[in-house]
Amino acid sequence: MAVSSSSFLSTTSLTNSKSNISFASSVSPSLRSVVFRSTIPATSHRRSMTVRSKIREIFMPALSSTMTEGKIVSWIKTEGEKLAKGESVVVVESDKADMDVETFYDGYLAAIVVGEGETAPVGAAIGLLAETEAEIEEAKTKAASKSSSSVVEAVVPSPPPVTSSPAPAIAQPAPVTAVADGPRKTVATPYAKKLAKQHKVDIGSVAGTGPFGRITASDVETAAGIAPSKSSVAPPPPPPTPVAAKAATTTTNLPPLLPDSSIVPFTAMQSAVSKNMIESLSVPTFRVGYPVNTDALDALYEKVKPKGVTMTALLAKAAGMALAQHPVVNASCKDGKSFSYNANINIAVAVAINGGLITPVLQDADKLDLYLLSQKWKELVGKARSKQLQPHEYNSGTFTLSNLGMFGVDRFDAILPPGQGAIMAVGASKPTVVADKDGFFSVKNTMLVNVTADHRIVYGADLAAFLQTFAKIIENPDSLTL
């Protein structure tokens, strides 16, 4: 695990070996490390706090050498609960086995970032640990800012979640009589309490409609604003990434599966992609294609390749420079009423990784030089492979570049990611017979680029002008190396 600021050895309950999970505990202690990364309180909280105040992130541990992501089987502790060093906090399922993960600090489980049943890549924060009770709130705000800002939780910022709501410990000498006529206390069934905890519903605020006025599971579901589900499996709370996967699966009458077909539930990444794709349907887009002569670019590439420059960096740099001249293509329209010019030109580049899709972002692509961009790119790809990209490294793009040229694809059109103004689909550069204005035929390497844009803010002429600029840069690439 690369990012461990501190990792720990401990005895374990279950160890992994390759295909065979048995082991003798006397010989093979296993690594069950939880990684905590301390974060000094954010500057906005620069009040006079205790000096030692710390909020630690609990990271998804690497439980085996082959583990890339882990599923949270269950949180043993609930939010707000006190943790003692060495106590099991969460159960994680790796590709091999379930393991208890222990805490190595005393403190409070301030916030659960990745809920039960969800999956998180190794190294991702799955929870926050506050050192003192006072910091729980702060940690919660932090957790909230971590999770999507657009997903508004239907719950008011609640006090530490009420789990079992034990009746206030009033020292009643004779509870027998007190119960009969006293103010009715909250009675909730076990499943209702479980659901309330899951959906962060304050059970005290729920009206009970069950027998004897007790709160039932369906009462909690109504309070949480969800349709009473038939299955006992509750929908998962939103995952931490902004691409929340609260997949509103419209249960239409799907045709029965064909024989031999298999059902594979979405991974977190897949559901994020799925959600984004559905969202993109609400944006009116159009496409403009443009042939670009790449002879000069190819020649340049041959020259700078030994210096570690990649084609991706060249294209990103060219796009960045073109965008600088056509800021409207780098703008974004989020609410359909206004749009914003982005201060930076951040080129997101789509990369296929382990069957998934992620878009690491080259920030300030127009300003950084080619070599720095190439270096940066290598770094991002490495992080993406090991699933260690930080959110700002994959969600801060203002324009996306998607290149399928290396597969021989001559042209394709891309779907515009929500929140961006345009995406460029780059095809392969191929020797093509072209006629110049004097009618002479020649063979030139030509690449077709196709830009999809949000027609609410970018119009045909804008895009055409942008493409013209882009083509000019590619065809006279000397400016790229400046």
Add this chain to the structure above:
Amino acid sequence: MQSAMALSFSQTSFTRPNHVLGSTGSVFSTPTSLRFCGLRREAFGYSTSNQLALRCERIRIPSRKSFQVSASASSNGNGAPPKSFDYDLIIIGAGVGGHGAALHAVEKGLKTAIIEGDVVGGTCVNRGCVPSKALLAVSGRMRELQNEHHMKSFGLQVSAAGYDRQGVADHANNLATKIRNNLTNSMKALGVDILTGFGSVLGPQKVKYGKDNIITAKDIIIATGSVPFVPKGIEVDGKTVITSDHALKLESVPDWIAIVGSGYIGLEFSDVYTALGSEVTFIEALDQLMPGFDPEISKLAQRVLINPRKIDYHTGVFASKITPAKDGKPVLIELIDAKTKEPKDTLEVDAALIATGRAPFTNGLGLENVNVVTQRGFIPVDERMRVIDGNGTLVPNLYCIGDANGKLMLAHAASAQGISVVEQVSGRDHVLNHLSIPAACFTHPEISMVGLTEPQAKEKGEKEGFKVSVVKTSFKANTKALAENEGEGIAKMIYRPDNGEILGVHIFGLHAADLIHEASNAIALGTRIQDIKLAVHAHPTLSEVLDELFKAAKVESHATTRTVSEKVVV
């Protein structure tokens, strides 16, 4: 039949710590180097009349082994009654323990009578292991059919699963009737006299049954078993506040039921009730659920059997008062702190099941006639099940087996103890190794265990100066389990790395209750890991889970150089 008996679930619960300590304490004191215990091999095996006939014939053939009975030299089996006694052996109580003893006694050529004041079969058959297995068979299927994800992963589509309560209840009742008849018939067929009436001890070698029938026997076994233990303050009405006796009739499926005690009985019922749609609240006096299990197993079991289900729990509390539902009010349960005894909470539920363990049924047995004083109702016995009187001396010719002595409150333990006693009275000294008796809890998935838990073994190792190692495997590594989509579960073995002795095996997973016997037999026969690891298991089967354990264990000594000389012609 065979499986029904072998799978008998424990009627003991570890919720009352004093019971547990009593039994485990005695387990601890039992020497571990004892031999035979596999005597149950032919105890049950007559579901058809053919087998019955065969069996009777075999038994009637005079035993070739010459054995002696000091007082009553009965060399020709059931034929001639002894001079001075009506019977060689009288057993009070026809439960599983008494039945096992009776069958073995007949095999040993003893003239045997069994006294039963209620119905043949006792708790296990009528109000315990047997009917509960019927309910659990239903709950297991319901659980599977309701688990959409599980079915989908098989590619199966099932529309909403439902059940008919009366149908389920009938299944349990029919099973109990069937097993009871089998038991009765087997004893009748073998020539055991079944005497009806309440039995009591009149004096040495003298028993009264019914109104005033007095009979004598050379040896007497008390096997009167136990009844559900109901702590004081709890009012059982049989409708909304019930014990396992009532619950097994399944007269209702409440929306919300509190189960007092999270031992075997409570756990199994939570499995049944949640599968049938109830929500469950556990009330446990100890600080954690499922005390008595190996800590690691109970931790995992809680994760699988409690947390994802519609169950919550209160630990460290006693139910000090439980009032049945009446006058339009729900069942009221008052909880007090187990340590401070301060009131903690009040619960309102639809029903409460009292599963706080079992109390010995020894009242009115006439024990005062032989100067025996019970301890919390249990009849004190030595390691050979010989009854100890108030002065600490052995009462001659009087034995007590099963729940009534509290050593290990399991049906099959009672049976094994009965067989051990019969061995002794027929001239062969025998001491039962209680550490080789397996126990099982038939939840979904099942839990089973034999021998010591890890903390117990470590403590023992420290005391006696040997090293203790633990080896574990996951059901996720077993092909058959994965084929069944049931990869949840672990098995662990606690052993001595120096000589390969198995100290304990604990399994949580699919068919754990069936898997444990390879381990319990190994412990009973003293088989060492280095030897058993060479044995072959069919592939792919769940039995490979244990194979995995044996093979993964690191034992310093080598396999005994014993070659199997018998050659099999292929």
